[in-house]
Amino acid sequence: MARMTAVVNRKGGVGKSTVTVNVAATTAEVLGPTPEGKDDNVVAISSDPQGSSSWWSERVGDDLPFSFAQVKQAQDLHVLDQIKKSRSIKHAFIDTPGWMDLPEEERQSAGDPFGTGSAAEAMRHVLATADDLIIPMFPEGLSYIPTQETMNEVVLPLGLPYLVVINNWDPRDGVADLQEAQEFARANGWKLANTVIRRYKVHTRAALEGTVVTRYKKNRVAMEAREDFYKLAVEIGAGGKGRR
Numbered sequence: 386m387a388r389m390t391a392v393v394n395r396k397g398g399v400g401k402s403t404v405t406v407n408v409a410a411t412t413a414e415v416l417g418p419t420p421e422g423k424d425d426n427v428v429a430i431s432s433d434p435q436g437s438s439s440w441w442s443e444r445v446g447d448d449l450p451f452s453f454a455q456v457k458q459a460q461d462l463h464v465l466d467q468i469k470k471s472r473s474i475k476h477a478f479i480d481t482p483g484w485m486d487l488p489e490e491e492r493q494s495a496g497d498p499f500g501t502g503s504a505a506e507a508m509r510h511v512l513a514t515a516d517d518l519i520i521p522m523f524p525e526g527l528s529y530i531p532t533q534e535t536m537n538e539v540v541l542p543l544g545l546p547y548l549v550v551i552n553n554w555d556p557r558d559g560v561a562d563l564q565e566a567q568e569f570a571r572a573n574g575w576k577l578a579n580t581v582i583r584r585y586k587v588h589t590r591a592a593l594e595g596t597v598v599t600r601y602k603k604n605r606v607a608m609e610a611r612e613d614f615y616k617l618a619v620e621i622g623a624g625g626k627g628r629r
């Protein structure tokens with residue numbers, strides 16, 4: 386059975402898609418191809434029924450060491466179960482939409498963090514399939530409250546293993562913002578990843594250019610940028626179920 390790791394935060398733009406494809410890429414590069422020579426030890430799944438415009442798979446085609454799957458509508462949801470039951474796939478990383486930004490009718494309704502509609506249905510299904518979660522957050526004030534809501538309303542009630550990961554920290558800004566975000570996470574009692582994903586321009590352009598960290602040019606900055614995702618992969622014990 387594949388291990389299913391969902392990348393979740395209802396706040397938009399905190400790096401869910403960036404983390405998904407890059408942890409998938411680093412994990413896939415370490416595992417290498419299957420004995421049959423196929424690149425499907427690892428799958429990156431987009432579960433955004435709104436059809437978020439700039440998802441990697443539409444830009445890069447087949448030129449990556451992992452495969453892609455898309456869940457665009459309710460009828461596709463069974464794909465998640467198929468992947469979970471697959472014997473060949475070791476680890477799937479599931480990107481989710483920042484549903485706080487969804488239309489009102491798709492959002493929170495009485496006591497239900499997801500409300501109704503196709504995106505809500507997809508989120509429920511993703512979380513029912515997930516073995517564990519990654520919650521990226523930016524080290525900036527605007528990220529705190531939506532992350533706290535995501536944790537309290539979605540992540541903690543599930544009782545699944547999770548890690549909050551600070552993403553997009555710019556070392557040139559000094560450690561104050563980073564330490565404040567770490568303090569915030571600790572004060573809330575969250576499990577915080579030791580790995581911090583730094584801010585690099587190469588990441589910002591990656592989605593547009595349809596590439597992932599393992600394909601970055603071989604220079605020092607690119608290697609530093611890549612290192613963060615290898616670290617995160619090690620920290621979550623990526624590569625399948627037996628490795629946790």
Ligand SMILES: Nc1ncnc2c1ncn2[C@@H]1O[C@H](COP(=O)(O)OP(=O)(O)OP(=O)(O)O)[C@@H](O)[C@H]1O
Pocket residue numbers: 396397398399400401402403404437481482483552553554582583584585586588589590591592
């Ligand atoms: N570590 C980083 N360094 C530089 N840019 C980053 C980093 N992480 C994310 N970004 C950039 O921030 C923007 C938002 O990232 P991304 O699309 O991964 O977030 P998201 O949570 O998937 O957003 P959405 O909720 O809209 O799907 C993108 O332009 C991305 O390239």
Ligand SMILES: [Mg+2]
Pocket residue numbers: 401402403437480481482483
């Ligand atoms: Mg996204």
